[in-house]
Structure formats: C-alpha cells, structure tokens
Amino acid sequence: MRIILLGPPGAGKGTQAKLLEERLRIPQISTGDILRSAIQKRSALGKQARQYMDRGDLVPDEVMIGIVEKRLAAADCQNGFLLDGFPRTVPQMQALERILEERGQTIDGAVSIEVPRDELVHRLSGRRTCRECGKMYHTEFEPPTRTGICDRCGGELYQRVDDSADTINARLDVYERQTAPTYDYFRRKRSLHAVDGTGEAEAVYARILEQLRPAA
Numbered sequence: 074m075r076i077i078l079l080g081p082p083g084a085g086k087g088t089q090a091k092l093l094e095e096r097l098r099i100p101q102i103s104t105g106d107i108l109r110s111a112i113q114k115r116s117a118l119g120k121q122a123r124q125y126m127d128r129g130d131l132v133p134d135e136v137m138i139g140i141v142e143k144r145l146a147a148a149d150c151q152n153g154f155l156l157d158g159f160p161r162t163v164p165q166m167q168a169l170e171r172i173l174e175e176r177g178q179t180i181d182g183a184v185s186i187e188v189p190r191d192e193l194v195h196r197l198s199g200r201r202t203c204r205e206c207g208k209m210y211h212t213e214f215e216p217p218t219r220t221g222i223c224d225r226c227g228g229e230l231y232q233r234v235d236d237s238a239d240t241i242n243a244r245l246d247v248y249e250r251q252t253a254p255t256y257d258y259f260r261r262k263r264s265l266h267a268v269d270g271t272g273e274a275e276a277v278y279a280r281i282l283e284q285l286r287p288a289a
Contacts (some may be wrong), residue, residue, distance in 0.1 A: 074099060074153045075178060076285070077160070079256065080186035081248045082241070083193040084270050085277060089186065090157040092278045099153035102144050104137055113207050127234045131161060131247055138168040145172060161252045183259040184281055186270035190245060197241045201230040 074097055078086045090101040108126070111119035118140075122132045131137075141159050144150070160166040175177060188196075199212040201221075205228030212219050217223060221230050234240060259265035266284035270277050 074181045074285075075156075075173070076154075076181060077156045077183040077259075078158075078186065079252070079265075080188070080270060081193055081252075082244050083197040084186040084188045084273060086157045086186060088274050089184075089278055089281060090155045092274070093155055093281065096282070097153065097155070099155060102141065102145075102148050102150070102159070103159055104132075104140060104158040105229055106131060106138055106143070109207065114140075128240075128243070131251060134162055134164045134168070137161075137165060141165075141169065142172050145176075161248070163258070164255045166255050166258055172217045174266055174283070180264070182264045182266060184284060185256065185259075185265055185267045186277065186281075187267055188270040192271060193245060194238060194241050198232075198235050198238050200232070200236045202233055202236075203228040203230055205229070 076093070076097075078090055080086050087101075087103055088103070090103065091131070094101040108122045112123050112126075113119070118136070121136065125132050128186070137159060141156070145154065156169075159268045160169050165280075168259045169180075196214075199214070201210045201212060201217075202208070203210075203223035203226065206223060206227050208231060209215075209222055217230060222228075223230055235244065256265065267279075268277065268284060
C-alpha cells in the first residue's frame, strides 16, 4: 500500500504512522524526522531548513521534493510506504505524482487526522526536546522522570522555538492556507479518509484501520 497521512502539526501523524508501519509492514517516511535529523547534525540541508522552521514557515517545495524523491528510490519502498508530512502543497502533490508515475505506481489513499486547533496548540506547546539525543517529551502526556532532564541520555530538555504558542499558531495558519488545495485534490479523487484524531492514540489508530480495512 501507498498511503499519505495528512494533518496539521500536532495531529499525531508520527504516532499513527509507526503503528501502521508495523501493521502493514511498509516504511514510514517522515519528512519532519528527516529535517530534524539534518538540523541536529548541522548539515547543509539542516541549516537551510532551520531558518524556515524557526519562523513557522513551510520548508520550500524544491527542498522537500528532493528529500522525498531520494527516499522513495530506496529498496524498502518498492512494495509500499507511508508518507507523513508530504505532500503539503499542490507543487509537492504534482511532483509526487510524477515520481510515482515514473515508477508505474499510484497512491492508494490519504488519511486526514483531524484535531481542533486549541487542542493542537495545547499538544505542541507542551513538547520538550533533548538537546543531546533529540528525544521528545510532553510536560503532560509524556513527562520525563526528572523535570528538564532526558531519561535516555541525561541531556537538557528545552522548548524548541517552533513549539512556542505564537509560532505554533503561525505554523497552523501556514498549514491551513497552503495545504487546503491538497485536501481538495484527494476529495476530488474520492480517496480522502477523514478520521477524528482526538482521544487516546489507540482509539485513533482503530478509527484509521476501520477506514483502511478493505486493504489493511
């Protein structure tokens, strides 16, 4: 299967992608994870992406398309994949169609994880990240054993610039403005599955499986 997970920052796409990855035995491709790794390593891509992410802007299409095209060429993607965080714009959608067409492939469906904005702000503003290993926590949902200290490596936990309330709202505005046409595209194709993303992760996962049941 080739599935796209849609949803704003904080909707829980990463959590659901990992659950689906295990169930469907296809790799999760998270553009956010790829970018965060590049930023942590201070690579050229990371430096380029960080200036946009710190402002709450989307990383330019040409950067994201290049990342995804390279990843989809890997051997583990031949039998399917879960795209998490891509496409977010019409040019990205068009590029994805081109990439898949060249491989004789198509998208099987898109799952939209839907969460109210006030809940998204609450989720994202409570996130804390380890400066050393990058592990993420939440002050309410997944706190560390010791406040401000990473359980894994003992590093300092901090709030990323893009997890402040002002930046979160800016990110959500950008997402809604630039990603709406992508949702419209899948609606026209009748391949968009809207799922309530509130509540426990297991409950959201069950709702997604119900939508994908014929193929899952």
